[in-house]
Amino acid sequence: MDWPSDPALYPPYLRSCIRKRMGIGEGADYRPWRMLKELPTSGTAAVVHGIRVSRNYELLDTKSTAIFYLLERRRTISDIRERWPILDLNRTLQLAYKFDVVHPCRAGVPEPLTFDFLITDQTAEKTYKAINLFRAENSLNAREQSLMRIRKAWCDEKGVDWVLVDSSPISRTVVHTLRFIRTWYVNCYKPNAAVSKRFSERFLKEYARNVVLDELVEKTGRYLGLRPDTRLDTFRYCAWIDQIPVSLKHRLACDLPLVLRLETHD
The missing domain is CATH 3.40.1350.10 (Trna Endonuclease; Chain: A, domain 1)
Known part of the structure; x- marks a missing residue:
């Protein structure tokens, strides 16, 4: 059109x-x-x-x-x-x-x-x-x-x-979380479908609700042998395409425990 x-x-x-x-x-x-x-x-x-x-x-x-x-x-x-x-x-x-x-x-x-x-x-x-x-x-x-x-x-x-x-339900937290995971693109990260699949599967096995995001990303990245400078952006990309079902209603930061949508039904 x-x-x-x-x-x-x-x-x-x-x-x-x-x-x-x-x-x-x-x-x-x-x-x-x-x-x-x-x-x-x-x-x-x-x-x-x-x-x-x-x-x-x-x-x-x-x-x-x-x-x-x-x-x-x-x-x-x-x-x-x-x-x-x-x-x-x-x-x-x-x-x-x-x-x-x-x-x-x-x-x-x-x-x-x-x-x-x-x-x-x-x-x-x-x-x-x-x-x-x-x-x-x-x-x-x-x-x-x-x-x-x-x-x-x-x-x-x-x-x-x-x-x-x-648009009333869209809070500052939703905007912040979307920006956080979208940063993979801002950082010029180059997605790889096979890597994303393996990362998301391993990440969800490592996941525990009381563990901060940085620790989960490090454990997963180390297990898969990913370079340290690509691990966080790999997580961000997996969250962006919803292979890791991040809750948009909870603040997302490297030093905070991660909340998944599986727990919140959002």
């Missing part, structure tokens, strides 16, 4: 954005609609280099970052596009009239509605899913609800799944 790249197909006030390829393209060629520097943020925005697609992702806050990490871990997802715009303005303006809500505007002209994420899933065949985030503790007002109805109606017409995700 992609929008045409010819600026002449869009209203004049959108053409400069289209020329910059904002909201256009797939994979590494995609750029989000509106860059971070153009948007108000809470100070927790992040620029993250993607694992599945080699480009920088601009994420508005820690909740968005955590959702992005969770999506990256799903093996069937081949592309993730943040702030993907509905450039079909004629239709969204019609839907705004239908739902009796003022369409978003910027500088006095209609501004495209966006999804927080549009993902490409290749489970059996290529499908698309649009995601918008909200926090249950900050219930949507009437206008926000109407704008969500526009998004859903447009997706229904196009055969795109649309989901509204409550």
Whole structure:
């Protein structure tokens, strides 16, 4: 799913954005609609280099970052596009009239509605899913609800799944843990399927809930004859692909006992 790249197909006030390829393209060629520097943020925005697609992702806050990490871990997802715009303005303006809500505007002209994420899933065949985030503790007002109805109606017409995700359960601990295990990629660790399988199997045999992570990693790595500088990143990668079922709800650190999901049912 992609929008045409010819600026002449869009209203004049959108053409400069289209020329910059904002909201256009797939994979590494995609750029989000509106860059971070153009948007108000809470100070927790992040620029993250993607694992599945080699480009920088601009994420508005820690909740968005955590959702992005969770999506990256799903093996069937081949592309993730943040702030993907509905450039079909004629239709969204019609839907705004239908739902009796003022369409978003910027500088006095209609501004495209966006999804927080549009993902490409290749489970059996290529499908698309649009995601918008909200926090249950900050219930949507009437206008926000109407704008969500526009998004859903447009997706229904196009055969795109649309989901509204409550990001409230995502705590700082979840974000910290995801970042900790994702560091294997930041450290340029090169995964090896056979090594990962042997490491995770041995690690789970060594596991005891009162033993700190450093000790478990050292025992496992020494048993397998791994270089000391690769042991922790091997663990991180195994946790990232869920061969070691780490609990995201418990703080993860080298000097703390490890909690596995088997114990917590999270």
